[in-house]
Amino acid sequence: MTSWVKWPGGHPRFGYGADYNPDQWDREVWQEDVALMQKAGVTIVSLGIFMWARVEPEDGRFDFSPYDELMDLLHAHGIAVCLATGTASPPPWLVRAHPEVLPVDAAGSVLEFGARQSWCPSSRVFMGYATRLARRVAEHYRDHPALAAWHVSNEYGCHNAHCFCPTSANEFRRWLTQRYGTVDELNRAWGTDFWSQRYASFDQVEPPRLAPTFGNPTQALDFARFSSDELLAQYVAEREVLREVTPGVPVTTNFMVGPNTKWMDYWRWGPEQDLVSNDHYLDEESAEPEVVLAFSADLTRGCARGEPWMLMEQSTSAVNWGRVNTPKVPGQLWRNSLAAVARGADSISYFQWRASAAGAEKFHSAMVPHAGPDSRVFREVCQEGARLAGLTPLLGQRSDNRVAVLFDYQSWWASEQDAHPRQDWRYRDAVLAWYEPLWRSNVGVDVVGPDADLGRYDLVVVPGLYLVTDATATAIADAAERGANVVVTSFSGIVDEDDRVRLGGYPGAFRDLVGVRSEEFVPLRPGQSVTLSDGSTVSSWAEDLTVVDDATTVVLAYASSPGGLLDGKPAVTVRPAGVGRAWYVSADLAADTQRSLLAQVLSEAGIGPVAPWTGALELVRRGDHVIAINHSDGAAEVEVAGHELLTDTPVGPRLVVPAGQTAVVRIG
Numbered sequence: 274m275t276s277w278v279k280w281p282g283g284h285p286r287f288g289y290g291a292d293y294n295p296d297q298w299d300r301e302v303w304q305e306d307v308a309l310m311q312k313a314g315v316t317i318v319s320l321g322i323f324m325w326a327r328v329e330p331e332d333g334r335f336d337f338s339p340y341d342e343l344m345d346l347l348h349a350h351g352i353a354v355c356l357a358t359g360t361a362s363p364p365p366w367l368v369r370a371h372p373e374v375l376p377v378d379a380a381g382s383v384l385e386f387g388a389r390q391s392w393c394p395s396s397r398v399f400m401g402y403a404t405r406l407a408r409r410v411a412e413h414y415r416d417h418p419a420l421a422a423w424h425v426s427n428e429y430g431c432h433n434a435h436c437f438c439p440t441s442a443n444e445f446r447r448w449l450t451q452r453y454g455t456v457d458e459l460n461r462a463w464g465t466d467f468w469s470q471r472y473a474s475f476d477q478v479e480p481p482r483l484a485p486t487f488g489n490p491t492q493a494l495d496f497a498r499f500s501s502d503e504l505l506a507q508y509v510a511e512r513e514v515l516r517e518v519t520p521g522v523p524v525t526t527n528f529m530v531g532p533n534t535k536w537m538d539y540w541r542w543g544p545e546q547d548l549v550s551n552d553h554y555l556d557e558e559s560a561e562p563e564v565v566l567a568f569s570a571d572l573t574r575g576c577a578r579g580e581p582w583m584l585m586e587q588s589t590s591a592v593n594w595g596r597v598n599t600p601k602v603p604g605q606l607w608r609n610s611l612a613a614v615a616r617g618a619d620s621i622s623y624f625q626w627r628a629s630a631a632g633a634e635k636f637h638s639a640m641v642p643h644a645g646p647d648s649r650v651f652r653e654v655c656q657e658g659a660r661l662a663g664l665t666p667l668l669g670q671r672s673d674n675r676v677a678v679l680f681d682y683q684s685w686w687a688s689e690q691d692a693h694p695r696q697d698w699r700y701r702d703a704v705l706a707w708y709e710p711l712w713r714s715n716v717g718v719d720v721v722g723p724d725a726d727l728g729r730y731d732l733v734v735v736p737g738l739y740l741v742t743d744a745t746a747t748a749i750a751d752a753a754e755r756g757a758n759v760v761v762t763s764f765s766g767i768v769d770e771d772d773r774v775r776l777g778g779y780p781g782a783f784r785d786l787v788g789v790r791s792e793e794f795v796p797l798r799p800g801q802s803v804t805l806s807d808g809s810t811v812s813s814w815a816e817d818l819t820v821v822d823d824a825t826t827v828v829l830a831y832a833s834s835p836g837g838l839l840d841g842k843p844a845v846t847v848r849p850a851g852v853g854r855a856w857y858v859s860a861d862l863a864a865d866t867q868r869s870l871l872a873q874v875l876s877e878a879g880i881g882p883v884a885p886w887t888g889a890l891e892l893v894r895r896g897d898h899v900i901a902i903n904h905s906d907g908a909a910e911v912e913v914a915g916h917e918l919l920t921d922t923p924v925g926p927r928l929v930v931p932a933g934q935t936a937v938v939r940i941g
């Protein structure tokens with residue numbers, strides 16, 4: 274993952290643009306499009322994402338003529354193209370000739386053609402057609418000067434993450450044979466002696482289809498692993514064709530990295546990309562969508578191993594797929610984009626360039642709305658293009674953060690299965706509960722995977738890591754031994770990679786590190802609560818903890834609990850580990866308690882904010898730049914001196930950032 278888009282003419286610039294779907298419009302509109310793109314400062318578009326039915330109108334007959342014209346037109350206007358392979362959605366002729374490519378749900382119903390992504394991740398028939406199209410597109414455009422990067426398919430697994438058809442079942446058995454070697458080993462890992470599930474051969478194994486009650490959890494976990502691998506294999510198949518035909522043109526596919534998209538293990542996908550790109554839409558369920566946006570951007574940078582990445586899609590204003598789709602407010606477009614740029618994005622794009630007049634997404638916002646260019650949104654779009662053009666000193670700059678938050682897809686899959694201590698436990702909540710106060714403290718965070726090198730971090734937060742391998746548990750313990758503060762939170766270390774419980778007391782894999790042992794989880798019902806020694810209240814999760822190492826200190830204790838079960842027992846502890854410390858937090862803490870605990874941990878780790886500030890301000894450091902984003906309706910102030918890039922003026926030693934405004938300061 275070393276390449277960036279191949280800019281025509283070579284000189285580096287910010288990527289700025291959109292998914293461009295000109296096939297929905299007549300030729301006259303294309304002329305207006307390129308003129309408006311120039312006005313908006315667009316530098317790159319993703320072309321042809323859903324072009325399959327146009328460019329291959331029948332099996333084996335290819336017609337690229339409209340796209341030839343479009344590629345020339347865009348190039349003539351100085352706009353680079355991240356060209357799609359067009360394989361996101363098969364055309365009708367393909368699914369009618371090969372109905373077996375249609376996905377099947379867990380209840381056995383075929384998901385019909387008529388939406389998108391109607392293909393089974395394990396279908397080799399689909400792969401054959403998709404790689405054939407990718408090859409034809411690549412051969413056709415290999416020498417076109419507008420070609421800057423490849424955009425393979427689109428948001429793999431958005432709608433077709435799991436398929437339960439007979440082909441998937443066969444491939445699942447192949448995958449299991451490779452993983453386990455013998456059926457006895459599968460029986461051991463899956464614990465099949467429970468409920469008479471013991472298999473005599475791999476042939477007897479099926480995907481976890483709808484069943485009378487709770488299915489085997491390791492079967493479900495392996496099916497999730499398998500499904501992510503199958504989609505990745507589809508991507509790799511196309512990528513290999515592209516690398517063969519156009520070596521040197523970087524290949525990407527747009528991820529949906531964030532705390533809401535669960536089914537692709539992007540830690541495995543990241544290394545397969547020449548450059549990482551992500552789509553992020555504001556989290557309408559969240560009171561503070563900017564926190565989720567920041568988390569997703571930090572996680573995307575993690576998948577890109579710290580390299581710059583592309584924000585491939587976001588919305589200029591309202592989406593159309595929520596319950597109530599409200600527009601972004603004035604200035605929010607820019608604040609959202611800058612939050613991504615601050616965290617390593619060197620390209621900002623939208624879905625989509627021009628709002629559709631027809632089809633399922635006609636009420637989704639775009640760079641050019643239904644109202645046309647004489648609109649607030651288009652004016653903000655133009656303003657953003659001009660601002661990004663002034664931020665080129667940020668290009669390629671990396672972050673150097675001292676805090677890691679560990680995030681693991683496989684643990685997520687395992688932890689939210691049926692028949693657990695509480696059905697409404699959400700990994701997302703466990704992680705954001707720690708990310709949010711770090712964000713609010715303006716401390717730079719890297720979101721890292723279970724195989725990350727933790728060596729450079731002074732604080733490692735391990736929230737709700739239910740499933741953990743021995744190797745990851747050792748790496749976390751080593752980080753503490755070496756001097757880091759490690760914070761492990763409740764429901765961590767419980768099972769191994771086969772979802773088998775680590776016996777002897779919770780938190781299993783971390784028991785020795787944190788020096789406590791828990792006998793029981795104590796999830797709380799509505800109306801029940803537990804009080805801690807600082808007078809604060811715990812409302813959903815506690816654990817029955819005992820100190821098992823003399824060096825462990827109790828930071829907070831349980832004061833009162835239903836039936837006195839936990840009274841006087843430890844709730845939050847810390848234990849010296851080598852040169853560092855290992856904290857254990859057994860309960861979901863009230864916001865104030867958590868903030869003061871975090872402040873204590875940060876101060877012991879010697880970690881401060883990006884810069885001192887007053888008021889409500891988001892501060893991020895990228896290379897030798899401080900980025901300030903004021904999401905609030907009051908002015909804020911930050912202690913920073915240097916050159917402000919957006920206004921091209923010197924600033925310091927203090928900078929006032931008015932309500933809703935932003936600043937980008939090169940320090941020094």
Ligand code: GAL
Nearest residue numbers: 427428431554586592624637
């Ligand atoms: C993405 C998708 C786009 C568009 C967008 C709408 O998931 O890649 O094609 O559907 O959502 O928000």
